[in-house]
Amino acid sequence: MRRYTVEIAGQALEVVLEHDRRGRLWAEVEGQRMVVELRPLAGRALYTLIWGRRSIGLGCAGRGSGYRLQREGQVYHPVKVERSAVHALRRHLKGRSLARSDRLELRAHLPGLVVKVAGQPGQLVRQGQGLVIIEAMKMENELRAPCDCLIEAIKVKVGAEVKRGTLLCILRRS
Amino acid sequence: MLKRVLVANRGEIALRVIRACHELGSEAIAVYSDADRDGLPARLADGAYRLGPPPVAQSYLRARRLIAIARRAGCDGLHPGYGLLAENAEFAAQVEAAGLAFVGPSPNAIRLMGDKVAARRLAREHQVPTVPGSFAPLPDLAQARRQAERLGYPVLLKAAAGGGGKGLRLVSRPDELENAYERAAAEVAQGFADRSLYLEKFIPRAKHIEVQVLADGAGQVLHCYERDCSVQRRHQKLIEESPAPRLGSEKRAELGRAALEITRACGYRSAGTVEFLYDITEERYYFLEMNTRIQVEHPVSELVTGIDLVQQQLRLASGEKLSLTQQQLRPRGAALECRIYAEDAQQDFAPSLGQIEELILPSGPGVRVDSGVDRGDRVTRYYDPLLLKLIVWAEDRPGAIARMERALKEFTLLGVATTAEFHRRALRAAGFLDGSYDTDFVASLGPPGQLDALSRRQLAVAAALLREAQRAPLAPDAARTESAWKGASWPDETLYG
Known part of the structure; x- marks a missing residue:
């Protein structure tokens, strides 16, 4: 369903x-x-x-x-x-955050285990470049940069358990 | 007959001319800008030549290059279509000087009717009613003020070299005149060679009715009856129909006679249109201007009279005389045209740019489509946003409206916003159905209706299914499961029933 x-x-x-x-x-x-x-x-x-x-x-x-x-x-x-679920989360977040348009949040789209974090704060990444890999149901799911951007902060470490919607990285459009 | 014709235009009218050439056994040579290289005209013509980069000043308005191409390609005629260079008397003269037949009237007729003040004088000399107003260009603001007071406000301030709504201003009160005059003067100083302005009394509750004429320049002058073109936005037409609804047979005959009078008076040859303003309250008509070219809406007259106007233009340009008589031109049934523009009617008809991702053109009984675009074409900012025209014919007006609704239902265009939705609303409006609409119709039309509950649900489910299709299959065994379609509990034939 x-x-x-x-x-x-x-x-x-x-x-x-x-x-x-x-x-x-x-x-x-x-x-x-x-x-x-x-x-x-x-x-x-x-x-x-x-x-x-x-x-x-x-x-x-x-x-x-x-x-x-x-x-x-x-x-x-x-x-x-x-x-x-995504819709509800988005509405929830919209009510709280005052996110500026060039500020992007990379969030977990499914619950799982963080198995890889590529990049460091201050690094510039290209659109499509892999940032975080979450393992769920024995599958690796790569989360990629939605556009050319700067990594402002990384909020998770390898080995962390994340829920759906957990904030992973904060990015800034460049 | 002309052997080879240069089609000095683009889009649907270029295609229309190419088709007429082919039907007459002539070859058609297309021209294109870089934006139109893969377009329909270049594909359907017998040859195609590049004009230059997309902007019209560097492509379709390059008069010398067009004539050079025509000569190099071995053409003996040039069809200008509408817009662009179609009503440029200098261009017509250059075409003729190069030994080519200009498919249109003589440069003199274009020049005379291009000066809207001179055209008004001509109409007056021939006892054709004109809107009360100037018969000479306004020399200054003081004279404009005197005339406006004599006419009574509101008045329209117009450019003598204008037409088609260009350089036109409505002045409602005396204190608006000065500002309007200064701005209009500045506008014509930039856009037109002739900087004259003139005034006309503004007539509220008016229809725009025009008469299609044909003349061979050797004495034979015919009219192909009228078109009601009152459904307009920004003085640009959206829907045209023939015959004009609610016009009595006496007035219809009067309009025809007046149009022939003007056509004779300017020594016209080719197809042309005499435009009138029809005062609904007073039931009076006034000459507005004459368009010395084929018009966008010519197909409605073709459908009710059975005359191919573009073929007639080509025949007349090759020196043939009109073999028809007015008695042979009996209008039959009713025709309607809806212009499909790449415009968003809900955003005040703002142009909508993009790629045409999907296109299904209606067909079937009584439906004609004059399209200049194909699936995959890009709608760019360089040209007029007219994409295509849907034209229908039926035995009577209600039949034509029903047929147009059916055609609009079949019509699908995705990728850019179009005026199709506007047309669906317009055709159902009471003011359109009873034929009482005037030039304010578009403004008076309300916003689109609410989506009904069933349609809303169906579209929501379709959207969810589309999204689903882009993801992993819902059931793990979906590939092996009988599809709902095949394993259904109802017979297949009901599905498309």
């Missing part, structure tokens, strides 16, 4: 996705439960949403931080999607 929070036309909706024993995918949104499927059209930004017995043609471009969805000629933009 996965929970997503979708922001569309100024409203936040929680969508729960879950497979049943027969392998069908169910979506629950605003109290409505429906068998759903999203079929992509190969090579195009076009999809068919199967909604129970209905099929709905959709166009889609962009990413989860701001999809551009088009249905029946009408464009909805931006449609933002986040895992509900």
Whole structure:
């Protein structure tokens, strides 16, 4: 089961996705439960949403931080999607921090063990450069620099147990 | 017939001209700026030549280079399209001096009608009503003040070399005149060769109605009836239709006669448009100006009359005479055009730049699409944001509106904001449906309606599924599980039903 929070036309909706024993995918949104499927059209930004017995043609471009969805000629933009836990955390943090726009926080996106920290405070790193590796479920997950930036502070050490959302590094956009 | 025509334009109108050339058995040579190198016109033409970097001053406005290319390519004619150099009398004269047929009117006719004050005088001499106002350029502010007081406020301050809303100012009260005059004078000093200004009385509650004309310069003059182009923003048209709704047959005939009068008076040849302001309250029409070129909205007249106006332009430029008569031109049904601009209607029609990531053009009965763009094209800041036009024809006006709604429903364009959503709202507005709309229609149209609950849920689920698809599969055995689609408990055929 996965929970997503979708922001569309100024409203936040929680969508729960879950497979049943027969392998069908169910979506629950605003109290409505429906068998759903999203079929992509190969090579195009076009999809068919199967909604129970209905099929709905959709166009889609962009990413989860701001999809551009088009249905029946009408464009909805931006449609933002986040895992509900991430969404809740972000809202929580937004209420507390006065983070400036060039200040970036690298946070754990899953609980686990820090197995590697690359870099030191004061170091400049390139976009995509690996900063922290968290081991979870016997998998190494590398967290990378979201942009070219300066490492301002490192808040974790190798061997530390982190929860989802734990602050790992503070970065400054350069 | 012309053998090879240089298409001195870009976008949808370049494609429109190329198509007409091909249908007449002529070759079409395209030109392109670096931004348009891979565009549709260059791909569909029989040859394509580079003009220069993207800015129009370094590409599509390079008159000498265009003529040099036409000669090098062995062209015997040049079609200017609309905008750019289309109404530049000097350019037309240079084209003719180079031994090429200019697909449009004579340089003299362009010059005469390009001077909006001279055109008003011409209309008056031929007993065609003009909006009360100046018949000579304003010499100074004092004269402007005297005239404005005589006309009564509000007044419109216009540039003699303007047109299409350029250099136009509304002056509501006497104390606004001085400032408006100074600013308009500064604007024309920068943008136009002719710096004259003139005044017209402002008419509230007016429609913009224009008459399409065709003339062969040898005495035969025809009109292809009218178009209502009142749905405008910033004096630029968004929706056009023919016939004009709520226009009686008597007024329609009067407008046609007036348009022919003007066309004859300026010794016109080729396709042209005579624009009128129609005072809804007084039920009176006034001559505004004549556009000496093919217009963006020409397809609606083509659909109701069955005449191919661009082919006619090319025939007339090659020296053919009009073989049609006014009696043969019987309008049939109703046609509607929606202009799809790369603009965000919810941000005051601000241009929207980017790449066209997805494009599905509507088709089917009665639908015509004149598009200048393709999937993957970039919308840049260098050019007019018109991407394409959706045009429909049906037996009657309600049928045309329903067909346009259907076409807009099929239309998909992703990557930049477009006016498609605006059109969907406009077509449902009471003022549009009953045909009573005037030039203030766009401002009076409310914001988009709320998203209904079901659509909101469906779109939210689609977004969640899109995000899901970018992650690891939800069920560990998803690859081996029968998909919901195939293992479904309903028959497949209902899915697309």
